[in-house]
Amino acid sequence: MEFVSTVNITPAITQPEEFEFFGKHLLINYLDCSLERLRDVEGIIVCMREAAVTSGAAVLGVQHHIFPNGGMTATLMLAESHASIHTYPEHQACFADIFTCGRSCKPELFHEVLATYLCANKTNQLLVERSKNSYQTAKTLGSP
Numbered sequence: 130m131e132f133v134s135t136v137n138i139t140p141a142i143t144q145p146e147e148f149e150f151f152g153k154h155l156l157i158n159y160l161d162c163s164l165e166r167l168r169d170v171e172g173i174i175v176c177m178r179e180a181a182v183t184s185g186a187a188v189l190g191v192q193h194h195i196f197p198n199g200g201m202t203a204t205l206m207l208a209e210s211h212a213s214i215h216t217y218p219e220h221q222a223c224f225a226d227i228f229t230c231g232r233s234c235k236p237e238l239f240h241e242v243l244a245t246y247l248c249a250n251k252t253n254q255l256l257v258e259r260s261k262n263s264y265q266t267a268k269t270l271g272s273p
Contacts, residue, residue: 152210154228154257155236161250167218168199180242181205181212184227185234209234
C-alpha cells in the first residue's frame with residue numbers, strides 16, 4: 130500500500146515582506162523580591178506569558194528548567210524574538226530580559242507586569258535600541 134500525502138507542506142512563494150532592521154532589548158535586574166513568588170515556577174511562567182502579551186508580543190513557546198536550589202530559568206520564544214528570566218531565590222533577586230524586533234512592542238509594559246508580580250522593591254533596567262547603528266541609544270531607566 131502506498132501512502133499519498135494530500136497536504137501541501139511547501140509554503141506559497143509570495144513577494145517577501147521587508148522588515149525594518151530595528152529592535153528593542155530591555156535588560157532588567159529585580160532586587161528584594163518576594164521569595165514566595167520567586168519559587169513559584171508556574172506562577173512566573175503564567176506571569177511572563179501575560180507580560181509578553183501585554184507588551185504586544187505573540188508567544189510561540191515556553192521552555193524552563195528548575196535547579197536544585199529552587200532557582201529557575203525560563204525562556205519564551207516570541208514571534209518578535211524572546212524573553213527570559215533567571216531566578217536566584219537565595220538572593221531574593223532575578224534577571225530578566227525581553228528582545229522584540231520592530232517598533233510595535235513595548236518592552237516597558239513587560240517589565241511593569243513582571244515587577245508587580247515579583248513584588249520587586251528595586252529594579253535596574255537598561256533599554257537598548259538595536260539597529261544598523263546598533264547600541265547608540267542605550268538608556269538606563271529608573272525603578273518603578
